[in-house]
Amino acid sequence: MARIAGIEIENEKRLWVALLGIYGVGETSAKEMCKKTKIDENTKIKDLTEVQLDVIRKYIEENFVVEGELRQNIFRDIKRLKDIRCYRGIRHKLGLPVRGQRTRHNARTRKGRGRAVGGLKRVLEKT
Numbered sequence: 001m002a003r004i005a006g007i008e009i010e011n012e013k014r015l016w017v018a019l020l021g022i023y024g025v026g027e028t029s030a031k032e033m034c035k036k037t038k039i040d041e042n043t044k045i046k047d048l049t050e051v052q053l054d055v056i057r058k059y060i061e062e063n064f065v066v067e068g069e070l071r072q073n074i075f076r077d078i079k080r081l082k083d084i085r086c087y088r089g090i091r092h093k094l095g096l097p098v099r100g101q102r103t104r105h106n107a108r109t110r111k112g113r114g115r116a117v118g119g120l121k122r123v124l125e126k127t
Contacts (some may be wrong), residue, residue, distance in 0.1 A: 002045050004057055005066050011046035018045050019056075024066035033059055 001055035039041030
């Protein structure tokens with residue numbers, strides 16, 4: 001297994017698909033990376049030489065913010081929004097949609113499971 005940007009990549013995958021496993025690298029940037037480094041995107045990871053892997057590692061290091069550093073940047077940006085108490089920060093804090101989506105009928109992913117307020121009343125009458 002090859003190790004790129006701190007991630008173990010499976011040997012059986014094609015290069016561009018394997019690069020998708022790195023947080024911060026999408027399909028477009030993975031294919032662009034293959035073109036810039038002049039490595040065939042359909043080559044399997046196990047068929048790459050150590051020199052080619054080094055070229056990919058260096059390219060990612062120089063041109064992308066990936067994995068832990070990217071996660072920290074995103075977390076820091078959201079924390080800043082919460083600290084300055086802007087609208088987006090308040091929505092993040094409340095766990096509601098941030099980008100203007102409706103919440104009346106949708107937004108289950110952000111709002112969570114609906115629960116009955118005050119519990120359910122049970123009427124058990126025995127005659």
